[in-house]
Amino acid sequence: MVVVHRVASYTTPKLVFNEEQEEALVEYIIRCCHLYYGLSITELKKLAYEFARKLNIVYPANWDTDHMAGKSWYYGFMLRHKNLSLRSPEQTSLNRIKSFCQENVDQFFDNYSAILETHKFEPHQIWNMDETGFPTVPTKFGKIIAVKGVKRVGQAASAERGTLVSMALAVNAVGGFVPPFFVFPRKNMQSYFMDSASPNADATCNESGWMQQNEFVKYIRHFLKYVNSSRQKPILLLLDNHTSHLSIEAIDLALENGIIMLTFPPHCSHKMQPLDVSVYGPLKGYYSTECKNWQTANAGKALDIRHIPGLVCAALDQALTPANIKSGFIKTGICPLKRNAFTESDFVQASLSGQISDVAPIENALNEEERRRIFPMGAACQTFSKSTKPSTSATTPTTMSRSSSMASVLSEIGPVQPAMPQKRSNRGRKPMKSTVLTSIENIAKLKEKRQKCEDAKKKKEGSTQKRKRSYQIEPAKKRTQPTRAAASKKESSSSSDEDVDFCMICMENLPAKLTKNNSIECNKCQRPFHLKCVNMSLS
Known part of the structure; x- marks a missing residue:
């Protein structure tokens, strides 16, 4: 079988x-x-x-x-x-999605190519500057080893919501960089904020913790210490067109020291800015790791803003490599120049x-x-x-x-x-474009805009003061009951041919000067009467 x-x-x-x-x-x-x-x-x-x-x-x-x-x-x-x-x-926000278009990118590369033809910048003279924030409570942590089957695994954090400290950083196309510049969310700067930072790092503070126009002027001074630029040896600084960068004082300081400033198109930095493309991504990952290591080494202690500069500088040592920096300039088509970097x-x-x-x-x-x-x-x-991939078979109309x-x-x-199309609104700030901030035309526009703002502010203050004066209320006078002597004195000062009052009993005139010896007041109507008419005598 x-x-x-x-x-x-x-x-x-x-x-x-x-x-x-x-x-x-x-x-x-x-x-x-x-x-x-x-x-x-x-x-x-x-x-x-x-x-x-x-x-x-x-x-x-x-x-x-x-x-x-x-x-x-x-x-x-x-x-x-x-x-x-x-x-x-x-x-990715809708503003970033809609603003990154062929027209905005072409306008930036037109301005960038014109600057390169005029000044012939070398790669070490092309810089990119941008800000980013570091919270005391990182948003992402790496995975940890835990008991299998447990639904929730916790990780210690310094607070429910962290405090953010911003940092400004500048890099060039050959892999060089300027030491970081921190902005703390405090009214007064304290020296111990920078105890753990690298020796060449600098810092300032304001109430928000983000870069503003006054802080940007301070950063330009910090930037000038390490770039050695002048009118004879200018450099190019690429940055976004945030309102903090539109400071006339900062632009004048840049012009005096040979810095040409060119802005990226609005809401396009995630694609066109080298720092966003190749540096800040790894930097945030290394920073989260440094925060976790610090929390492990200091169990039970809260992470404060004074610890952030040291952790950021440790993360920068790992992320800020020449290879990472140069790859950002290459991928965005800035250095070497490649207009068709985006398809x-x-x-x-x-x-x-x-x-x-x-x-x-x-x-x-x-x-x-x-x-x-x-x-x-x-x-x-x-x-x-x-x-x-192209198909090897022939494509027929039926297919x-x-x-x-x-x-x-x-x-x-x-x-x-x-969604259904919406009507465009004219409210808000007008859309900006890639601009050479240090150009004469842009400086004139900024000065004109600032003058208009100052005039409008003065006009508003004047109208406010005028409105306050027109609506000012005088304090109410204290009302007092006049005494009998004051009333009799007032009545005696009137014309002599008119008596003050008459007695309602005998219908004869009362004396000009009323005293307790010749008159008495009624308790109800408060009118005076002759003392003899009411059949009363002084006790």
Whole structure:
């Protein structure tokens, strides 16, 4: 008798979507990620369930129970597409997303190229300066070893909410840097704040703890100690256009010492500023580690603002390497100059914002279902399709129509749906652009603006003082009851032909001077009478 052993077969499991449909899903996921609205695992599984129902294809029965795809499908999908991975996103504000556009970037590089053609700066003469904050309670800690199965694992912190100390730092394109400059949130500067800092670091203080115009003037003086610039040997300083940098005193000081200041476009520093791109990210991680090590070595002691400079300087020794600094200048296209450092895919969200605003005139003529379909994903789809690998097979019109129809289906059922366009408001500060702060035109504008502010302030103070004088209330005079002698004296000073009063009993005139010997007052009406008329005599 022959015994036949069953051999397990390694056949490919049956897929829910075919290759073309899964490719459309991948393109939609990448598109949403580039639009800063990436999908989570749950959102992807729900999208797969709705996509399968829309295409009327067979899917497992348990999908209807949970109204989403199962875990096995998700893991298989991620294994089949190695170009996708689960990442932790960074929060990016809408102002940053919309402001980073081709127009703003081109304007910055136009100003930057014009300066380079005029002054021929070397890499060691190109500097970048920026501020960042360090709290006494870091927001992120690394993982620790704990008992398995415990739901909550705690970590000691100095307070519920930390106090923030800001730091200004400047680096150049060859990897050099200027010692840090700290701003403490205190009214008066204390010497022990900098006991743990590096010897060349400097500091100041104000109530907010952030850089303001007065503190920026102090920082420029600190910066000049280490750069050795002059009118004969100028340098270029790149920085953002925060209002603290628009100080006329600081700009005049920079001009006297040969510093040319160029600002980045507003809300674009996360992409275009070398310090934000390659230095501050590792620095914050090293700072959190230093804080954790300090807390471990000083158990039961609270971390104070006087400890921050020492911890920051220790983190700077690890993060502020020449390789990190130079990679930031290279990636942003500043040194060496590379105008096409940013591709079309980097400006997708800004371009889509413009297209959405163009839909506003026709939105009232459409119903709600048609409005949901107004999402210019087609342009983004073409943009991202350029970056994908070219297909070896020939693309037929039928294939293109099917892929476009699937893309439209995903745009309709997908979780990313645009809000209705809003009217632009004229309130607030006018949008700024990349500007050469040390140019004659910009200085004239700043002086004119400051003069207007001073005039408006004086006018407001004058109107306030005038209003106070007009509404000033005189203090009320104390009302007193006049005595009988004062009343009789007042009455005697009147005309002599008129008597003061007459007696109501005998109807004869009362004497001009009333005394207790010749008159008496009624207790009710307070009128005087003759003493003899009321048949009373003095006791």
